[in-house]
Amino acid sequence: MTELSQFLRILYKNKFVLIFVPLITVVAAYFLVKALPDQFKSHGSIATGLVDKTEQGLMSSGTEQDFEIARKFDNIIQMMSQKKVLDQVSYQLLLHDLKAAEKDDFRSASKDLQALDQNARAQAVNVLTQKYKTQQELSPAVPQEKKLLAILKDMGYDAESVQKKLTIFRLSNSDFINIEYESDDSQMASFVINTLSSEFIKMYSARLTDTYNRTISFLADFLEQKRMALRVQMNGLRDYKIKNRVLNLDEQAKSLYGQMAEFELRREVAKKDVIAYGVAIRNIDNRFSANDRKYFESAVSGINQSIVATKQRLRALNEAYVKSNFDPKYKAGLDSIQTKLSAQINESTDRYVYSPLSLKENLVTQKLTMEVERDLAANSLATIEAELKTLNNKFDGLVPNEARVQEFETAIDIAGREYMEALQKYNDARLASSFPATLKVAEKALPGVIQPSKKIVLVILSGVISFAFCLFILFILYFFDSSIRYPQQLANATDRPVLGFVNQLGGGFRISELQNEHTSEGKIELFRNLIRSIRFELDNEFPDPKILSITSLSEGSGKTLLTLSLAWAFSKINKRVLIIDGNFNAADITKLNTGSRYLEDYLTKGDTVTTAAHGSISILANKGGDVSLLELADETRIKEALATLKTQYDTILVDAGSLVSMNKAKEWITFSDAVVAVFESGHSISYDDRSKIEYLKGLNGKMAGWVLTGAQDILKQSGRVSKHVAE
Incomplete structure (x- = not known):
């Protein structure tokens, strides 16, 4: 506070x-x-089609996120604010003023524009028209274009000037972009918005079309590359199949595998039949005696030869049947020969002249039949083994072809997928280019409405x-x-109490001037009251008799004035007051009060000082020079002299000089009962003053406090001033 x-x-x-x-x-x-x-403000709006996709028909997906749509709106707004777009508006504005009548100009012509003659104006129109059509900027390197740039800037038609008054924003979360422009001409406000809208839509559409065309062209080339890659792989597979006589590996492998399985089954059956029929025939032979076999063989020797011949024919036809992979056309011949062989066996049985004692006619018949079946099975086994070996060789030949074909088919599959993806992207691009999200003017700007005056x-x-x-x-x-102007500042800065403050009085004056209480001047009257307050603080804290040394941090702080004023104040309460001018370097009190006794004479020569009456003031002056108190007399003499003076005076005020000359002021402070330090208002405490303040703080109770002199900012404060103790 x-x-x-x-x-x-x-x-x-x-x-x-x-x-x-x-x-x-x-x-x-x-x-x-x-x-x-x-100022006139006009506004218009553009529909983007980014949110409202009703015009896009089947192309409306509705899958875009809000942040994606917001990003697209930001991009469009930034594109509308680009210098390239605003330059188009600037060209149109200046072309309007160059072509229109003077009364229809948006703004008064600048000096440079007025200086153009008819030929120069025509050239300017041609240059601006050419720059407008080619969407190029004016170059400062070309003198004529540099002049046009200066005219645009003077007229306020340049891109920077237009952008300052232009506001482009998205209206809430809608599909519309609002454009507002403020100008000092109502027609110009609407002209800028409409021109900006049309130019941007034209540039944006051209940019979108160019992007689609480049995309479609790239995808078409990419699609053709993928088609060629697919065709190369397919042709490679075709040529390989032709070269290696590969028709259908899957079907061929399945057919060979089936044949191999069937032949393996027949081989196992044939092996089983050979073994089984052999065992059965041996068992039958064991049942016949040697005489039986001799009788039997002599009886049937002729028919047996026919049976052997038929068996050979049956064996040959069976081999052909097996080698033909069991072709059905051989089946009828096999059945016919088999029937003939059965008839010959039956005939052999009929001719069998067997002993009536023998009962083994059926065994003979079975033996003959089993021998035929055994021979057929044994003959088929060799043929089946040969065919199995042939089939295995064919199957092994399919393996490398299968690996190479699979390699071609895998490459064809990958190339096919790439081709289909490229085809899908190409079709999507063609479809998107047919239904682009084009911009259009939703609300055309009308002449601006006058704005409230600012x-x-x-x-x-x-x-x-x-x-x-x-x-x-x-x-x-x-x-x-950092200057100190108030008592509280001084107390906070020095950490010591402030006894009070006094206002400034110009020029030196004698005691008699201060004692003239009939003076009605406000400053002097206030000064008296402030001095009385300081006197009260000192008299209340230090009883009589007392020696008060008055010092300061620097010269010229009002120390002499305070000494004389305190002497007057103590005399007003019937105190006997002695003023000692202890400042040998600047004896101001001596100069103001000539004719006084000298301190040097009192200490060295033993001069006496007459005891003053109550309410009177005496002065001990000094002769000046580069001396100090202890250089005038020793410590014992000084103490005796001051003790004598204390018996004659109630209050002794010593002008001890400033602390600039530390030893001189300290000598007076040593023999004093209390010390009053003076600080002039408006001055700051320097780094050198810190050591002096620390010295005063260490005086062990002698430091009575500070007095602020020349306090201009608080002249109206009067009355009793209490101590301002630093918090």
Whole structure:
């Protein structure tokens, strides 16, 4: 709160600055904004088709996320704000003024534009038209184009000037982009918006079409590459099959595998039959005696030869049947020969002249039949083994062909998928190019509506800003001002109490001038009251008799004036007061009060000082020079002299000089009962002053306190001043 009150005092001190500076600013702003033209605002809108996709028909997917749509809107808005687009608007504005009548111009022609003759205007129109059609910028390197750039800037038609008054934004979450423009001409406001909309839509559509065309062209080339790659792989497979006589590996492998399985089954059956029939025949032979076999063989020798011949024919036909992979055309011949063989066996049985005692006719018949079946099975086994070997060789030959064919088929499958993906992308691109999300003008801009005047706002704002600026400057000055102007500041800075403060009185004066209580001057009257307050603090804390040394941190702080004033104040309460001018370097009291006794004579020669009456003031002057107290007399003599003076006076005030000459002031402080330090208002505590303040703080109770002199900022404060103790 102390800092705030001090800052408020500074504001009060500079109240006229805070009043007149904003007032002057307001008046100046009023005359400046008075000539400002009225402003007109127009607005239009563009439908993007990014949210509302009803016109896209089947192409409307509705799968885009909100952030993707927002990003597209941001891109469109940034593209509309590009210099390339705004340059097109600038060219149109200047072309309008160059071609239109003077009364239809959007703005008054600049000096450079007025200086153009008919030929120059025609050349300017041609250059601007050419730049407009080719969508190129004017080059400062070309003199004529540089001049046109200067005209655009002077007229406020350049891209930067247009962009300052242009506002482009998306309306909430809708499908529309709003465009607003503010100008000093209502027709110009709508012209800028409509031109910007049409130019941007044209450029955006051309850019979109170019992008689609480049995409389709690239995808077409890519699709052709994939088609050629697929065709190469298919031709390679075809040529390989032709070269290696491969028809259908899967069907061939299945057929060979089936034949091999069938022949393996027949081989196993034949092996079983050979073994089984052999065992059966041996068992039958074991049942016949040697005489039986001799009788039997002699009886049937003729028919047996026929049976052997038939068996040979049956064996040959059976081999052909097996080698033909069991062709059905051989089946009829086999059946016919088999029937003939059965008839011959039956005939052999009929001719069998067997002993009547024998009962083995059926065994003979069975033996003959089994021998035929055994021979057939044994003959078939060799043929089946040969065919199995042939089939295995054929099957082994299919394996490398299968690996190579699979390699071709895998490559064809990959190439086919790549081709189909490329074809899908190509079709999607062609379909998207047929239904693009084109922009269109949703609301055409109309002539602008006049806007509420901002002149009053600008005037008020100028006053507020100037007032805030003044406050800021005063705060900066206060913040960086380390000078001490108030008692509380001094107490906080020195950590010692402040006895009071006194206002400033110009020029030196004698005691008699201060004693003239009939003076009605306000400063002197206030000064007397402040001195009385300081006297009260000293008299209340230090009883009589007492020696008070008055010092300061530097020369010229008002120490002499305070000494004389305190002497007057103590005399007003019937105290006997002695003033000792102990400042040998600057004997101001001696100069102001000539004819007084000298301190040197009193200490060295033993001169006597007459005891003063109550309420009177005596002065001990000094002769000056580069001396100190202890150089005039020894410590014992000084103590005796001061003790004698204390019996004659109630209060002894010593002007001890400043602490700049440390030893001289310290000598007086050594023999004093209390020390009063003087600090002049408006000065700051320097680095060198810190050691002096530490010395005063270490005086063990002798330091009575500080007195602030020349306090200009608190002249109105009067009455009793209490101690300001640092917190």
